[in-house]
Each structure stands twice: as C-alpha cells, then as structure tokens.
Amino acid sequence: MKKHIIRYFLPMLLLMGACQNNEVDKVFVDSPEERTNKKVEEMSANLINSEYGWIADYYFGDSILNTPLKLQFKENERVVIESVFEGYEKKESNYKIKYAQQLDLTFDTYSVLAYLVEDTRAADFRWELESETEDSYKFISRADIYEGQSYFTITKAGANANELMAEQRKIHEVRKRLENDPKKSFFRNLRVEGFRFGFRFDFNRYTDQMRLFGPFNGGDNYSYFVSKVDIKPDGKILLEEPLKIANKTITEFAYNADTDAFEITNNGVTGKIFYDTEPYSTRSGLSDFFLGFGFSYADAYGPKAGSLSEKMIAEVPGI
Numbered sequence: 001m002k003k004h005i006i007r008y009f010l011p012m013l014l015l016m017g018a019c020q021n022n023e024v025d026k027v028f029v030d031s032p033e034e035r036t037n038k039k040v041e042e043m044s045a046n047l048i049n050s051e052y053g054w055i056a057d058y059y060f061g062d063s064i065l066n067t068p069l070k071l072q073f074k075e076n077e078r079v080v081i082e083s084v085f086e087g088y089e090k091k092e093s094n095y096k097i098k099y100a101q102q103l104d105l106t107f108d109t110y111s112v113l114a115y116l117v118e119d120t121r122a123a124d125f126r127w128e129l130e131s132e133t134e135d136s137y138k139f140i141s142r143a144d145i146y147e148g149q150s151y152f153t154i155t156k157a158g159a160n161a162n163e164l165m166a167e168q169r170k171i172h173e174v175r176k177r178l179e180n181d182p183k184k185s186f187f188r189n190l191r192v193e194g195f196r197f198g199f200r201f202d203f204n205r206y207t208d209q210m211r212l213f214g215p216f217n218g219g220d221n222y223s224y225f226v227s228k229v230d231i232k233p234d235g236k237i238l239l240e241e242p243l244k245i246a247n248k249t250i251t252e253f254a255y256n257a258d259t260d261a262f263e264i265t266n267n268g269v270t271g272k273i274f275y276d277t278e279p280y281s282t283r284s285g286l287s288d289f290f291l292g293f294g295f296s297y298a299d300a301y302g303p304k305a306g307s308l309s310e311k312m313i314a315e316v317p318g319i
Contacts, residue, residue: 036099043137044097047073052157055164058116059151067116068168070161071154081112082165084172088112103129105139105152127152170233177255178203178210178229178237178262185275192245192264192271198280199225199245201273210237214280216245222281237262 047054053072070082079095081088093111098104106126107113113125127139135156140149157164180188180202189198190212199214212225227241235255243250248269253262261274 039103040097040099043103044073047097048075050156052159052161054154055157055161056152056154058113068165069112070157070165079107079111081107083112083115084165084169085112085115088115105129105137167233171231174231174233174235174237174255175203175205175208177235178231179205181275185277187276187279188273189276189278189280190271190273191276191280192248192250192269195245195248195271198276198278200280210239212243236265 050073053070056069056071058067058069067083067085072080073095074080077094077096078092080090080092082090088111091111094108096104096106098106104126109125111125117125127141129137130140131138137154139152139154141152188201190201191198197215199212199216202211202213203209204211207228208231209226209228213222215222216225225241225243227239227243230238230240232238236252237254238252239250250264250266250269250271252265253273254265255261256263256272259272259274261272263272264270
C-alpha cells in the first residue's frame with residue numbers, strides 16, 4: 001500500500017517543484033544591470049517621444065520661485081531648454097540618465113540651471129528621481145545643510161506649451177518691474193490720495209511677496225504689511241491679503257507704462273507705487289526721522305574735515 005501511495009504522489013511533487021522552479025527562473029530572467037538599463041531606456045524613450053516636450057518647475061527650500069522651463073529632449077542625449085531669463089531664452093544642453101543607487105538626471109553646467117545655481121545658491125545639476133507617473137517625474141537634489149533641498153518636476157506638455165511660455169515671459173517682465181531698480185531713485189513708495197503719509201515698498205521675487213512699511217494708522221506707529229501677490233501677464237497684481245489704510249481697502253494694482261507705476265485699480269481709491277523723489281514719511285522732520293532709526297550726525301570736525309565743511313557751507317546756498 002505504501003508503495004502505491006509513493007508512486008501516486010511522487011509525480012505530483014516533482015511537477016509542483018518544476019512549476020516553482022519555472023516561476024523563480026522567470027523572476028530572475030534579467031540581471032540587475034539589465035533591469036536598470038531597461039528602466040533607463042524606458043525613461044529616455046518617454047522623454048524623447050513627448051510631441052510637445054515637457055514643462056518643468058524648479059524651486060528650492062520653502063521658496064516658490066516661479067521658474068517654468070520648457071524642455072524638448074532629443075536623440076544623442078541633447079535637450080533644448082527654454083526659460084524666461086535673459087540670455088537663456090533657448091539653450092541646447094547635454095543631459096544624461098543613469099542609475100547609481102537611484103535613477104539620476106544630470107545636465108551640463110552651461111544650461112539655464114547654471115544661472116539658477118548662481119542666482120539662488122541652492123541648486124544642482126544632478127537630480128534624483130523621487131516619484132513618477134505616466135506623464136510626470138519629480139526629482140530632488142539633496143544639497144548640504146547650508147543649501148537645503150531643491151526640486152525639479154517635469155510634466156508632459158500639451159499643444160499650448162508655447163503659449164504657456166509666452167505668458168510666463170510676460171509675468172516675468174511684471175516681476176522685474178516690481179523689483180526695485182538700482183538705477184532709479186532710492187525711494188520706492190506707495191502713496192494713497194487723502195493720506196498724508198507714504199509707505200516704503202519692497203518686493204521679494206523668490207516668494208512673490210510685497211512688503212510695505214509705514215504709519216498705517218497715522219502718527220508715529222510704524223509697522224509692516226506683507227502679502228503674497230498673484231501676478232497676471234497683463235501687468236495686474238492681486239493681493240492675497242487685502243491692504244487696509246485708515247478706512248480704505250486695496251486689493252489690486254495694475255502697471256501703467258506711461259507713468260512707470262503700479263496704480264491702484266480699486267473703485268474709489270486713488271494711489272500708486274512709484275519711484276518717488278521724497279522719503280515715504282518724515283514724521284516731524286527728516287533729521288528726527290533718521291535719528292529715530294539710530295542714525296547720528298556730527299557737529300565737530302577735525303582740522304581737514306572742518307576746513308572742507310566750511311568751504312561747502314560758504315559755496316552751497318541754503319546750507
């Protein structure tokens with residue numbers, strides 16, 4: 001009886017073992033090197049075969065620096081990169097996809113990424129793949145603790161890719177106008193009709209935030225106002241946080257090329273951000289204003305400086 005049982009089950013056991021061996025062989029049919037090479041080839045083909053290219057967004061740390069790029073990957077590891085930055089509107093670069101401990105995407109140093117490294121002090125030319133979908137790849141550059149992490153996300157572009165980049169170039173021009181121009185007057189102020197004080201204006205292009213400083217409630221009570229702005233291609237900027245000055249509420253400005261100023265467009269409120277010839281506020285006097293911020297003045301001079309100051313006083317009317 002025992003012999004019959006063994007004869008019956010032995011072929012079944014051998015058959016099961018053969019099936020298991022076949023499954024194991026199928027799993028390990030490719031070597032690790034072959035599997036990584038296949039992954040690199042798949043990604044390369046996907047990048048190259050996108051008809052309209054890819055739209056990339058670069059940012060670092062907590063910044064929302066808006067730097068959209070358009071990438072058209074080509075054969076022979078070449079890529080054409082379009083950007084909004086002067087001198088980098090359209091540059092061709094080398095790129096490479098390789099597998100080390102992870103899948104990496106690298107660019108040449110003469111691409112627009114070189115400009116971003118110089119500008120932000122927190123970028124890289126080598127990016128590690130962090131996640132992916134069929135139509136997008138998210139890369140991360142793990143810099144040291146002083147630089148922080150930077151991110152590079154590319155998404156498959158549609159037929160409107162060129163229009164999108166043209167729109168972004170217009171937004172970039174508005175952003176440049178919001179920044180203080182060092183060639184112009186020292187004073188960049190907001191003045192509102194009916195309010196005797198002005199407000200000092202600053203703009204941070206890395207966070208798209210505007211900042212005002214001045215006596216919002218009048219008198220000597222000086223404070224800051226900060227709000228992110230939504231920049232439109234037509235020159236309009238919308239405030240995320242409404243600005244309240246006395247009994248007036250301001251939510252948007254629009255650029256006027258004739259006056260080189262961002263004018264308030266709210267109904268019933270007149271004013272503008274412009275390059276002023278006067279300080280934003282003088283309190284009871286200009287000297288008192290500067291002294292209130294820790295400045296000091298000299299009323300005694302050495303022999304050389306004394307003779308020079310006397311000469312200036314004698315020659316310049318009103319001193």
